[in-house]
Amino acid sequence: KNEVEQSPQNLTAQEGEFITINCSYSVGISALHWLQQHPGGGIVSLFMLSSGKKKHGRLIATINIQEKHSSLHITASHPRDSAVYICAVSRTSGSRLTFGEGTQLTVNP
Amino acid sequence: EPEVTQTPSHQVTQMGQEVILRCVPISNHLYFYWYRQILGQKVEFLVSFYNNEISEKSEIFDDQFSVERPDGSNFTLKIRSTKLEDSAMYFCASSEKGRQRDYAETQYFGPGTRLLVL
Numbered sequence: 444k445n446e447v448e449q450s451p452q453n454l455t456a457q458e459g460e461f462i463t464i465n466c467s468y469s470v471g472i473s474a475l476h477w478l479q480q481h482p483g484g485g486i487v488s489l490f491m492l493s494s495g496k497k498k499h500g501r502l503i504a505t506i507n508i509q510e511k512h513s514s515l516h517i518t519a520s521h522p523r524d525s526a527v528y529i530c531a532v533s534r535t536s537g538s539r540l541t542f543g544e545g546t547q548l549t550v551n552p
Numbered sequence: 553e554p555e556v557t558q559t560p561s562h563q564v565t566q567m568g569q570e571v572i573l574r575c576v577p578i579s580n581h582l583y584f585y586w587y588r589q590i591l592g593q594k595v596e597f598l599v600s601f602y603n604n605e606i607s608e609k610s611e612i613f614d615d616q617f618s619v620e621r622p623d624g625s626n627f628t629l630k631i632r633s634t635k636l637e638d639s640a641m642y643f644c645a646s647s648e649k650g651r652q653r654d655y656a657e658t659q660y661f662g663p664g665t666r667l668l669v670l
Binding site for chain 2 (some may be wrong): 473474476478483484485486487488491493529531533534535536537538539540541542543544545
């Protein structure tokens with residue numbers, strides 16, 4: 444069983460829709476990371492969180508440590524949000540990231 | 553804004569050849585990482601490096617792989633004798649040292665090197 448599970452694997456939305464991507468993990472962590480991978484392959488860190496909620500523009504990330512679950516929300520989605528969104532966890536300072544499979548998001552105009 | 557750079561962006565090599573992938577981490581970062589992503593699969597950890605030595609490595613990182621920080625800026629991954637299954641995108645990442653052991657840091661990724669072994 445994967446230590447990090449994401450759902451859904453694929454998500455298609457219409458422009459303007461509210462989007463939620465979910466992540467569950469099965470190990471103890473110090474932080475959970477949400478990353479975005481562009482079609483060209485580059486990976487960008489969106490959020491790192493260990494509790495509560497963070498917001499950046501139209502993106503919101505939440506985490507429930509007791510339930511070992513995190514969500515990434517995108518409000519007012521736009522075609523430029525189309526990318527793979529990846530959940531990853533880290534255990535301690537300087538430790539590896541363990542990645543989920545990613546969620547391919549396509550936002551149609 | 554500082555960024556992690558990687559060279560080359562693409563490399564094609566013959567099976568059995570040695571390749572060296574190069575990375576320049578962000579200058580004040582102390583942790584360095586190599587990850588790889590085989591086409592269509594998830595990103596996998598290879599190795600982490602701190603204080604001029606390997607701090608952690610995965611089962612993928614066997615004797616064919618080595619890492620080095622030859623000077624104050626470069627961080628390299630060498631594959632001694634490439635195999636077909638080494639074909640993948642290789643990402644370098646770096647992070648600052650956390651304030652305490654249980655505190656994780658954001659990792660900043662380079663653009664990747666796409667390696668194709670024929």
